[in-house]
Amino acid sequence: MPRCERCGNEYDKTFDITCHGATHTFDCFECAIAEVAPECAKCGVKIIGHGLEASGQFFCCRNCAETVGVKGLQDRV
16 A cells, blocks of 8 residues: 655555656645645745745745845735
8 A cells, every 4th residue: 555755654545746856655735745845935834825936946925035135026816
């Protein structure tokens, strides 16, 4: 039976996510988010929506980007 790579749970309904050339197996979205979602470079929150990116850094919102000096980004609507 497949096993979640984050929590180790054996579950017959696991799913795979391929990210950056590597395939990961999870038993729930909670484990998948904790393992592969990017973190905001300012506040550290896991970004599960669109987020923003500048110079290889990810941000959860324009406010976080601006507080570290990144200008000109707009939140996606």
